[in-house]
Amino acid sequence: MNEKELETHFPTSFATNRTKCYETSTSENELYEITRLFEKKFSFSKNSASWCLPNVDLMFVNDIWKVMKLQTIKEELNNAKSQLNDFDLEDWHRHTNFTNKAGDILWKLRNEFEPEFVTQAWCKFYEIVMSFSLVPSQIGELKYFNSVHLCEAPGAFITSLNHFLQLHYPGVNWHWKATTLNPYYEGNSLTSMINDDRFIFHTLPCWTFGYDYTGDIKNLSNINHIVEEAKQMGEVLLVTADGSVDCHDKPAEQEGVVSSLHYYETIAALNILGVGGSFLLKIFTAYEAQTVCLLYLLCCAFYQVNFFKPATSKEGNSEVYVICLKYKGKDVLDPWLRKMKDFTGLQDEGKVMFPFESIPQEFIEELLICSTRFKDFQVEAIKKNIQMLGDPSVNYIIKRFKYLAVQHFMKHYKFKKISDESKEVVGKHKLKETMSQNLDPHARKGSYSDRIQKKNxxxxxxxxxxxxxxxxxxxxxxxxxxxxxxxxxxxxxxxxxxxxxxxxxxxxxxxxxxxxxxxxxxxxxxxxxxxxxxxxxxxxxxxxxxxxxxxxxxxxxxxxxxxxxxxxxxxxxxxxxxxxxxxxxxxxxxxxxxxxxxxxxxxxxxxxxxxxxxxxxxxxxxxxxxxxxxxxxxxxxxxxxxxxxxxxxxxxxxxxxxxxxxxxxxxxxxxxxxxxxxxxxxxxxxxxxxGKMDNSLKKNNHFPTPKRKCSTNDHEMEEIENGxxxxxxxxxxxxxxxxxxxxxxxxxxxxxx
Known part of the structure; x- marks a missing residue:
């Protein structure tokens, strides 16, 4: 990549000052690029009085329809993603980890601020909660706050939320409940769940795995179970849903694969939330009828709906968060929520929630603008990553941008360390010492083309x-x-x-x-x-x-x-x-x-x-x-x-x-x-x-000290206090x-x- 090409992909100052120290003063172009990285947002305006839910009798009557302009956007994105089909997945991840502009934020937090159980998800949630009024401000007066977390494993949203509350609402009495695919239910597939149970193990009383112990939220009985448990907490003002499904073998149809999960997460959230509460939902793209209807439902159920892609979410993926604020309340939506529960099966059988004619054109037009914007972000990132592959001349530029991203995160979000470990949910040191047999990554080897060939x-x-x-x-x-x-x-x-x-x-x-x-x-x-x-x-x-x-x-x-x-x-x-x-x-x-x-x-x-x-x-x-x-x-x-x-x-x-x-x-x-x-x-x-590992861990390793050792016919025997x-x-x-x-x-x- 030559000097001229660099200038088209990064701020001019990056291309001309590559040999200077990372700590040089920030230029206007650099400031623009950093701000753009942290401001990937879209808000539905909802100016039209016609934005209201259609008659309940019209729900799940029509076959799936398509918005052709959205399908065109989908095709453009898939064309860009298809350029990655022949790249080795491990090599590509290594490359995009290096080019990730916000990639040093996690390192900075982990090594200098030591938040509890900090992960990439932790960073993403902290960006969201600092950028939007996700936690209703009235909790400062109420002095209590209840939250429910769906599809939450391994639990980083919870520890991130706690960090935010300790800094901004230290006197609030906070209670939480979470659910996820149960890592202790042996019938759950490893490809469908996150099996890191270090945080879950220490907070098990706060987790519910539903009526059938699977934790599968796509089971209506499990939804009803967690709704009932949430009622026992009192008014819930925040529900998060960070679920996903393995789509590695169907990258072009990611939205279709995960749409039913989003549907069930939304049913649960709208039945749990109290009036004025917030709902955070992770989705990917919004091109298909099921997602269009779901988003329209959310726009009618909340006073504010926003799209946001955190800077700490890799630019080249489709991940985006829907931030729904100021819930109108379950009573307002009761007829539609009942219908959604009754017709859960039809979500997977070719029936769509609303007829196309019942959705205002103004909403469709705004969704087109939103989808185009986030598609452009992703396509641009994919193209840049391909162009930078194997080009050492961009190393300084990338490192300089990473430095600026860290500085922006710390300054913009006024990040501070929590020194008192007693204010953490479990305690960072206890979590670090916790062993787990379940920490095997969801590794994928070879390219997409290779995997398809091997599959056949x-x-x-x-x-x-x-x-x-x-x-x-x-x-x-x-x-x-x-x-x-x-x-x-x-x-x-x-x-x-x-x-x-x-x-x-x-x-x-x-x-x-x-x-x-x-x-x-x-x-x-x-x-x-x-x-x-x-x-x-x-x-x-x-x-x-x-x-x-x-x-x-x-x-x-x-x-x-x-x-x-x-x-x-x-x-x-x-x-x-x-x-x-x-x-x-x-x-x-x-x-x-x-x-x-x-x-x-x-x-x-x-x-x-x-x-x-x-x-x-x-x-x-x-x-x-x-x-x-x-x-x-x-x-x-x-x-x-x-x-x-x-x-x-x-x-x-x-x-x-x-x-x-x-x-x-x-x-x-x-x-x-x-x-x-x-x-x-x-x-x-x-x-x-x-084994209750809290008091049984040696200082320098993860194995418990036995009660004592004795000999049985010259064979060593351990006498132990726990399992x-x-x-x-x-x-x-x-x-x-x-x-x-x-x-x-x-x-x-x-x-x-």
Missing amino acids: SVVKKLLELHEELQVFNVTWTYKHDIKWLKMQSSQLEFNVISGKPINIIHSSKFCSNHLLKIWDDIRETTSQFFENSSDKYQVHEIMNKCSTERLSQDLKQANSFLTSNLNIVRINNDYWSSLNSNTNNLAEKQAFFDVMTTINKLQKGDNLLLSGYPLLTQFNVGIIYLLTGLFEKIGFINPVKHDYGIVFVGFQCSNVDVLNFLNSVKEMCIRNMKSSEISVLAVLNITQLC YTFCQCVTEINNVCMKEQLSEIVSDLIPKR
């Missing part, structure tokens, strides 16, 4: 998965073949959680989600393999190989430490097949029944060996945790693939409470066996099951098992093609 080629996809597994190194890290634990006696807080049955496991708190994502990819790929093949193999037959000789190895290991009667519960291959054949819930409960049948026959001092008992679900891990309360100690045996053993030594008859609770859970499971709507999903809170070490052992076993099992599956499948 089973062999290429399997080879890619094979390569991923080869570089994923997990081994049994303990010194001996049995890892012994002795749980300290403590008051267990029994808590039965019921919800939607989990018939296929997609995620787990107790296993690397990188491995589980590969597992999901293999399931999808093998399904395609058998669908397109004349082979008569069944997918689950390949995916559930089991080493039948392992039981004898477990017995040999266990018997070397046992002096009294050993009872054996062997989980057969049918259970493992169920993990991939849509029958996990029934098989899981049957395995539990088999365990309880044996437990109820044990005598004092007896021992138990569970061989091949899966440990991926909160229910199963909770059962094992409770069983530790019935024995002197337990040992996790070094696994081979998924066929491993857990030995329980010295049955204690004295813990009647645990035994009675387990039998009551068994009866509850039996009652629910025939239901497709409800099942027991957990028997302990996840915070107890994974954290227990959780680590379970995760260790699952990672070793999953890695070895998946490697064998892929190796078996590749030659078959």
